[in-house]
Amino acid sequence: MSPIVSEEYKRKKKKEILAGALACFAKKGFQAATIDDIVAYSGISKGAIYNYFKSKEEIYLELLNEQTESANARLAENISKFSSAEEKLEYLFDLYRDMSPFSQERKDRITVQLEFTLHSSRDENLNRILNERGKKFFLKLITDIMEEGQAAGEFRPDTDPSHVSGLFWTFMDGAMLHRVINEEYPYKTIIDYVKSLVLQDLKQE
Amino acid sequence: MSPIVSEEYKRKKKKEILAGALACFAKKGFQAATIDDIVAYSGISKGAIYNYFKSKEEIYLELLNEQTESANARLAENISKFSSAEEKLEYLFDLYRDMSPFSQERKDRITVQLEFTLHSSRDENLNRILNERGKKFFLKLITDIMEEGQAAGEFRPDTDPSHVSGLFWTFMDGAMLHRVINEEYPYKTIIDYVKSLVLQDLKQE
Amino acid sequence: MSPIVSEEYKRKKKKEILAGALACFAKKGFQAATIDDIVAYSGISKGAIYNYFKSKEEIYLELLNEQTESANARLAENISKFSSAEEKLEYLFDLYRDMSPFSQERKDRITVQLEFTLHSSRDENLNRILNERGKKFFLKLITDIMEEGQAAGEFRPDTDPSHVSGLFWTFMDGAMLHRVINEEYPYKTIIDYVKSLVLQDLKQE
Amino acid sequence: MSPIVSEEYKRKKKKEILAGALACFAKKGFQAATIDDIVAYSGISKGAIYNYFKSKEEIYLELLNEQTESANARLAENISKFSSAEEKLEYLFDLYRDMSPFSQERKDRITVQLEFTLHSSRDENLNRILNERGKKFFLKLITDIMEEGQAAGEFRPDTDPSHVSGLFWTFMDGAMLHRVINEEYPYKTIIDYVKSLVLQDLKQE
DNA sequence: GATGAATGAGGTTTCATTCAT
DNA sequence: AATGAATGAAACCTCATTCAT
Incomplete structure (x- = not known):
């Protein structure tokens, strides 16, 4: 059922999320930045973000x-x-x-x-x-x-x-x-x- | 005609709150520290804190x-x-x-x-x-x-x-x-x- | 210990409180008007108000x-x-x-x-x-x-x-x-x- | 690619919230009615209500x-x-x-x-x-x-x-x-x- | 895999009432 | 009697996370 996407695709997607998160964390700080901020900034849906990272903290650490x-x-x-x-x-x-x-x-x-x-x-x-x-x-x-x-x-x-x-x-x-x-x-x-x-x-x- | 507590008293109380807040902010950061943390740390009630400061942010700035x-x-x-x-x-x-x-x-x-x-x-x-x-x-x-x-x-x-x-x-x-x-x-x-x-x-x- | 004041005095005080309360209730509504509003308006202390009325609701009803x-x-x-x-x-x-x-x-x-x-x-x-x-x-x-x-x-x-x-x-x-x-x-x-x-x-x- | 629920669904949900709010406001008045009252009455979660209206006041005005x-x-x-x-x-x-x-x-x-x-x-x-x-x-x-x-x-x-x-x-x-x-x-x-x-x-x- | 609506714990703040002085 | 500092329950609102579709 799950469209199997290439590793390449996944890596790109993760990068996009990380880029959005970086901008948001820098702008507001880790605590103040919300997942919705990242959604708004990156254009990637909340669900998708949670497909790639299991928590907001994980995004931070990866960054x-x-x-x-x-x-x-x-x-x-x-x-x-x-x-x-x-x-x-x-x-x-x-x-x-x-x-x-x-x-x-x-x-x-x-x-x-x-x-x-x-x-x-x-x-x-x-x-x-x-x-x-x-x-x-x-x-x-x-x-x-x-x-x-x-x-x-x-x-x-x-x-x-x-x-x-x-x-x-x-x-x-x-x-x-x-x-x-x-x-x-x-x-x-x-x-x-x-x-x-x-x-x-x-x-x- | 009494509980006009001394200015001295108020100053001391404010200091207590600030001391508690400092410890909490240092321990967790401004965002992550909660008013309840400050209450727990300082032993001063939530209401009392808000008698002396009008917001968490004000405490921070005063500090x-x-x-x-x-x-x-x-x-x-x-x-x-x-x-x-x-x-x-x-x-x-x-x-x-x-x-x-x-x-x-x-x-x-x-x-x-x-x-x-x-x-x-x-x-x-x-x-x-x-x-x-x-x-x-x-x-x-x-x-x-x-x-x-x-x-x-x-x-x-x-x-x-x-x-x-x-x-x-x-x-x-x-x-x-x-x-x-x-x-x-x-x-x-x-x-x-x-x-x-x-x-x-x-x-x- | 308690200065015994005349009934006359008490009646006057009650009237003052009621007048302040009326203005406040009218201005903001019963729910939105606070005891502190009445204190500010009437110049009578919170404690004094509670000496004459046992609750905000009682003031309202008396009014x-x-x-x-x-x-x-x-x-x-x-x-x-x-x-x-x-x-x-x-x-x-x-x-x-x-x-x-x-x-x-x-x-x-x-x-x-x-x-x-x-x-x-x-x-x-x-x-x-x-x-x-x-x-x-x-x-x-x-x-x-x-x-x-x-x-x-x-x-x-x-x-x-x-x-x-x-x-x-x-x-x-x-x-x-x-x-x-x-x-x-x-x-x-x-x-x-x-x-x-x-x-x-x-x-x- | 789905929970873009229909506009129809959203409209219905909004109506449900408004109906619940109306009952609560009528029963207690705008000020006295709480969001939790509306939650209890409508069976819709607090968060969901705030997804549709940005404040209690907005619900009132819409009503x-x-x-x-x-x-x-x-x-x-x-x-x-x-x-x-x-x-x-x-x-x-x-x-x-x-x-x-x-x-x-x-x-x-x-x-x-x-x-x-x-x-x-x-x-x-x-x-x-x-x-x-x-x-x-x-x-x-x-x-x-x-x-x-x-x-x-x-x-x-x-x-x-x-x-x-x-x-x-x-x-x-x-x-x-x-x-x-x-x-x-x-x-x-x-x-x-x-x-x-x-x-x-x-x-x- | 993607979506975003739903959830509800938890945060900040308010305020009626109490009570020591 | 009068005062106003203290209390804490309870209000509003946010947001990380889940999950049905």
Whole structure:
């Protein structure tokens, strides 16, 4: 009885739903956005949405998974292209700097991501998962570069790699937050400023 | 001719409600926290809460006002005690650094504050107010110090004061966010690291 | 401990409360008017109101009692002054006609009275009481006059007194309703028209 | 691809809700009747009711619209069938007279209608709309007949048509009010009595 | 697979009444 | 007697989810 549709079709449909949900969650926040908002935005019926996701929360989680994974993949892939630690670090700063000007979709993702990050502080389990992932991926991404740079003599040896990594991600999250809430925030300039401070320091003998 | 309870009493009651609300909003988020949560937490009846505040939203706004104002007051007051720009800047870094270890209440406030900041990006009007206030108070606090330091020859003259200010607040928001979501985040160490980077740079001739 | 106040004082206070309640009930309706409205309007505290009346409903009922009784008293007293049935009937028509222009208070009373009358249709018991009273007082007031007039040969004998009476009160209620909802309703003119129709008919031999 | 239920189905559902609401409003009054009353009475869930109407007030207004429109349609349609003004006027009197004995539903409608009419006196805007409609439709209905009758020489020319019209509607509202609150009110007899008074007078040369 | 009407738990807010002072 | 803060039942309305078609 059920028309059997291709996996391709299903994937497309899911993407449509996720895109609608992202826009709605960004616009109103997860709690305030309703399934009807998503229906209105995506043009997909309520029943159909529940065919693809079993709850509003699941949509949210999938949305966040999706973005972390794609971000991770992109980063890991590109970083390996550079040979020196300095270039790698520079690349990371520039990568984030060049996100600006932000597309609406990127702003939406960031808003939703930050909101979710905050929300995670309320859920022991979620929090542990996120921190674990943060350590394993984000923190390590830069400590690896730092260690590489220090081993190669590019960077001063007396700086704790995890401090640089912590500083980087702390700063990027702060910058994205400010960018999202303030159109006039000098996102690029400030990232460049921090980049110069950090690199200057690291290269000091 | 009596239950005209003292203003003192009313103030105290309001504080109790706000304290309960803060805990609940921090624990669940503004949307997810219910009036019944606040009732359960504070032991104050639903009706009484509505005698003091006319809506859940009003409680939220009052909570945020309160914290901004107290923060503003504290900062402005203390900064003026120092005579050199360097000392002032150092004081600011140290002030934020020494917030750690965070009391539960401070974490709650920060969580709620960050959530609200994010939320504000969804409300044109609120957003404008917050950015205005940010510029007038937070940004200016540091650009003033910078200009003072540059005029006095303490700081190198070629750094844009607003970049330092932007960097500072970007960083502090990021650090508080990370601290709130990650118990193990080396908050103090990283703040000291950034402080050293910034001051080192500024004092370079 | 309780200051013992005079009966006079109490009566005055009750009147004040009733006056405030009348205005509020007229303005919003019994259900929609709140005790706080009455507090605001009368300037008397909530506690005090509950010292004099044991519920909002009791205030309402007292208000209606008050007006029926005063109306009854006025009518009965004045009617007896006239000697002929025709004069009495004319007096009644004129009495109602000359209520216009209506003071705000009168309009309020009428609104509340009509609302109550309607409301009474929902309460078996109340309904019976009101109909009883209506028969005993209002209906009888005019059937008595009619019978007097027919006995005296003033009025044609073949008209059922109760029909004239029914017509009169039906009409007056309708006219007051229209007057209350429509500023431009030609209240006096229409009453005079009906009066002329009725008297003309009754005096026909 | 289905539960796009037919328009027919929706209309029926709406009617069911309105019927339930009418009964509840009549029984308790608009304010006192609760959505849960309507749920209990109609057997339709709260959510479903809010799918069809966006507020309790909207249900009320629709109910009143419905009845005015159907009344208007019925009247306008039938009146035109008669050729003489006298017949038309007689038809109107008879139409209202023959509503009795009142079905429960008719009594409900009248109660709700009268309550609403009274209520309208509290809302400037509503009041204007209702009076406008009253003038345009109800008043005009009879002044037209009067003018027709006077032009044709059926009715005496010295009677102001608007007085007859005013008298008619004043009387009918009064009669319906009395009928609704008093089972024993001789509705038919009194209407016939008024009809005879009015027609007698109009036909006098 | 798609649709959207139906459900009802649960949220916010109001307000008559009580009662300590 | 007077006051008004406190109470909590009960009102209106929303919305995630289900399910008949």
